[in-house]
Ligand code: FES
């Protein structure tokens with residue numbers, strides 16, 4: 099069946115199976131920044147924004163996003179570059195596998211909230227696992243990005 103999705107600021111039509119997950123659709127249509135990790139809603143590397151909110155695309159049926167807005171990291175290029183800049187400054191960049199999903203989640207958090215405490219930031223990011231960083235450098239980078247009003 100066909101679905102229409104507003105993805106990264108343009109309408110596209112995708113041909114999907116009724117039981118297909120959004121992660122599979124996106125990767126089949128070459129949105130390869132959307133990564134596959136656990137495939138069981140645990141790691142967050144498949145995160146995309148659905149109508150502006152982070153969701154694990156491995157657990158969202160593709161048919162359910164018909165006529166909705168989906169954003170991958172390519173759709174927030176400028177903000178992703180800023181986030182990457184702070185990750186570099188704090189030495190938080192390691193293998194990079196989690197970075198696109200984390201950038202989308204951090205961006206959504208900044209859109210939604212002001213003046214979050216460290217605890218609230220950690221809570222918001224709880225679904226985004228990173229097997230390399232130990233999180234401390236990432237948290238410092240995220241804090242600097244949130245404080246960047248440019
Ligand atoms: S691949 Fe979706 S949460 Fe891990």
Ligand code: FES
Nearest residue numbers: 193196228229230
């Ligand atoms: S930097 Fe390797 S998984 Fe996060």
